[in-house]
Each structure stands twice: as C-alpha cells, then as structure tokens.
Amino acid sequence: MTEVRELLDRAVEEIADPVGGPPVGAIVAAGRRRVRHRLAAYSGAAAATVAVLVGVLAPLSPEAVRAPAGTPALRGGDGGWCAVRLDRFPLPGRAVRAGDGLPTNAAADLLRLHGWPRAVPYDVARWTLAADGDDGALIAWTDGSPYRYLPVARRDGTWEIVGGPCTP
Amino acid sequence: MRAADEDAFGDFVRARYAGLLRYAYLLSADRGLAEDLVQDALARTYGAWGRVGAPEAYARTTLVRLALRGRRRRWRAETPTDRPPELPAATDDLDLAASVRVALAGLPVEQRAVLVLRYWEDRSEREIAEALDCSPGTVKSRAARGLAALRAAGLLDGVLEGEPHDRGA
Structure with a gap:
C-alpha cells in the first residue's frame, strides 16, 4: 500500500506550483458568474412554482393548465436551456424514493441525497416533470432548497436524461 | 459574497491550489x-x-465528480499522448515517474479515481463507494484491476500480493 502511495507521489512530483501563484482572480470571477447563473435559475424556479400551482389547482383537463405562450424558458447554469417552455405538470410533487427508476434516481442525484453531503433524507424530497411534447425538465426540490433541473427528452415512450443539471 | 468572505476564499485558494492541482492531476492524468x-x-x-463547513473536502469531492463527468462527456478537443513534447533527461527516477504517469493515464478514470482515493487519500472502501456512488464491491474490483495494471507495467512487481484491505467496511 505504501508502495502505491509512493508511486502516486512520484507521478505528481513534476506538478510544480503555478508560476506567479494560483489564478485567484480568474477563479473568483468564475465563481461570481456561477452565482449569477444560479440566481437566474432561481428566477426560472419561481416561474416553475407558479406553473406547478396552476397545474395543481386548475381543472383536470390538461389543456386547462397549459402555460401561456412565451413563458420564460429555464436557463441552465452553464447557459444552456433546460426546457423550451413549461406547459403542464402531470406529476406534481411526487416523493423521491431510493431505487425507484430514472425519475427518482435522477432527482436523488440532483439533490445529492446520496454521496456528499448526505444531510437530506429521501422522504422530504419531491420531484416533478415539466414537459413540452417530448422535451422537458425534471425538477427536484426539498423544503427550503432551491429547485434543481435536469433536461430530459422522451424517446420511444421513455424519458431519458439529455444533459447535465442546470443547478449543479 | 461579502468582501471579507471573498478575501478568505482567496486565501483558501492560494493555500490549497497546489495540493488540489496534484490531486486533479492524479485523477485526470493530464496537466491541462x-x-x-x-x-x-x-x-x-x-x-x-x-454553506459548507469543510471547503477543501467539498472541493475534493467536487473534483472527483467533475473528473468522472468529464469521462462521460468524452472530451475530444485534444488527443492524449504518452510522448511529452520535451523528453526529460533519461535517469532512473525520471523514467519511473514517467512510467507511472503513462500507466495511470492508461487506466479508465473510474479505476484511477479508486486508486487515488484509496492510496493517496487513504479513504476506506465504504467512503470511496459513497464518493463515487457505487458499491463497495465495485470499489474492490476497480482497485484490483488498477493494481493489476500497475503490476503489468512492472511498477509493483512483488510488492503487493492481495487486495487493499478495507478500514471502514
């Protein structure tokens, strides 16, 4: 075991400290950009919340809960689009359970229910799907947490993840 | 972020950047x-x-996840090579270091991550399984394959006979 450690130490011997020190300014600027993008995503989350409420309170007809044309799309943390438009929410607020297929596993990943940090139990987590035809976004949240989004698409009747999380 | 917090973050970056860079190099086998x-x-x-009590642990965990995600995204902008543009002087020490780097670069990132977490970070199999979101059995098999690759490269001849034992499982 020590030998492996020594080999790894040997491998990084050539990795010297960067000339002039670490790029603190660039890293801080990148961090600020990420925070700004996240705030933009929160704005999208507010729109999603309103749409969820509409979906829950409106009559049962799916057409009745369609968002008006031009509803702001959800912009991802990396500048990509999470969903083109929020149309309807057929699955509002379902509980996240371990080992329950793609939606809940993906929601658990989004909320980091397993892995570090593991402070959030499964039973307080919720997920829903905002769909526009075959495109959409998986939305996951817990009480008091920001909404997290994952772009998904329906292929051959099955929902698939098609991109990274918008609020990693 | 408040100015004081930003100053503290800057101090953190200056203090930890080099160590994180070495850690990231072991995970990625690529300096850039x-x-x-x-x-x-x-x-x-x-x-x-x-929001996090241990920012370095947070940064290291994030590094591992980013390294694994990078593999999934199949970065194609550059072609990896085991031939550096400027070859170092041929001494035994440098040859060994280069051999280790080439052997690490030849491993799948999942195996490399397990070796780094197990032997460089000294984490238990259970901790590694949680960090990599896989089972302890998968950690064991990846470690065994990674060690076998290092042995096949002649880097561990006769040094390690068995699997790494688990401290935490």
Whole structure:
C-alpha cells in the first residue's frame, strides 16, 4: 500500500506550483458568474412554482393548465436551456424514493441525497416533470432548497436524461 | 459574497491550489485538464462558501465528480499522448515517474479515481463507494484491476500480493 502511495507521489512530483501563484482572480470571477447563473435559475424556479400551482389547482383537463405562450424558458447554469417552455405538470410533487427508476434516481442525484453531503433524507424530497411534447425538465426540490433541473427528452415512450443539471 | 468572505476564499485558494492541482492531476492524468478541473471545482466552492463547513473536502469531492463527468462527456478537443513534447533527461527516477504517469493515464478514470482515493487519500472502501456512488464491491474490483495494471507495467512487481484491505467496511 505504501508502495502505491509512493508511486502516486512520484507521478505528481513534476506538478510544480503555478508560476506567479494560483489564478485567484480568474477563479473568483468564475465563481461570481456561477452565482449569477444560479440566481437566474432561481428566477426560472419561481416561474416553475407558479406553473406547478396552476397545474395543481386548475381543472383536470390538461389543456386547462397549459402555460401561456412565451413563458420564460429555464436557463441552465452553464447557459444552456433546460426546457423550451413549461406547459403542464402531470406529476406534481411526487416523493423521491431510493431505487425507484430514472425519475427518482435522477432527482436523488440532483439533490445529492446520496454521496456528499448526505444531510437530506429521501422522504422530504419531491420531484416533478415539466414537459413540452417530448422535451422537458425534471425538477427536484426539498423544503427550503432551491429547485434543481435536469433536461430530459422522451424517446420511444421513455424519458431519458439529455444533459447535465442546470443547478449543479 | 461579502468582501471579507471573498478575501478568505482567496486565501483558501492560494493555500490549497497546489495540493488540489496534484490531486486533479492524479485523477485526470493530464496537466491541462487538471487545471481546468481545479478551477471549475473552486468556482463551485466559491458558490458554496459559507454553506459548507469543510471547503477543501467539498472541493475534493467536487473534483472527483467533475473528473468522472468529464469521462462521460468524452472530451475530444485534444488527443492524449504518452510522448511529452520535451523528453526529460533519461535517469532512473525520471523514467519511473514517467512510467507511472503513462500507466495511470492508461487506466479508465473510474479505476484511477479508486486508486487515488484509496492510496493517496487513504479513504476506506465504504467512503470511496459513497464518493463515487457505487458499491463497495465495485470499489474492490476497480482497485484490483488498477493494481493489476500497475503490476503489468512492472511498477509493483512483488510488492503487493492481495487486495487493499478495507478500514471502514
């Protein structure tokens, strides 16, 4: 075991400290950009919340809960689009359970229910799907947490993840 | 972020950057990619500053996840090579270091991550399984394959006979 450690130490011997020190300014600027993008995503989350409420309170007809044309799309943390438009929410607020297929596993990943940090139990987590035809976004949240989004698409009747999380 | 927090974050970056860069290099086996990974991980740490009690642990965990995600995205912008543009002087020590780097670069990132977490970070199999979101059995098999590759490269001849034992499982 020590030998492996020594080999790894040997491998990084050539990795010297960067000339002039670490790029603190660039890293801080990148961090600020990420925070700004996240705030933009929160704005999208507010729109999603309103749409969820509409979906829950409106009559049962799916057409009745369609968002008006031009509803702001959800912009991802990396500048990509999470969903083109929020149309309807057929699955509002379902509980996240371990080992329950793609939606809940993906929601658990989004909320980091397993892995570090593991402070959030499964039973307080919720997920829903905002769909526009075959495109959409998986939305996951817990009480008091920001909404997290994952772009998904329906292929051959099955929902698939098609991109990274918008609020990693 | 408040100015005082930003100053503290800057101090944190200055103090930890080199160590994180070495860690990222072991995970990625590529100097340029390692720098990208560290800067991305630290930018994410900036966003979590004040919410996490152990920012270095947060940054390291983020590094591992980014390294694994990078593999899934199949970065194609550059072609990896085991031939550096300027070959170092041929001494035994440098040959060994180069051999280790080539052997690490030849491993799948999942195996490399297990070796780094197990032997460089000295984490238990259970901790590694949680960090990599896989089972302890998968950690064991990846470690065994990674060690076998190092042995096949002549780097561990007769040094290790068995699997790494688990401290935490």
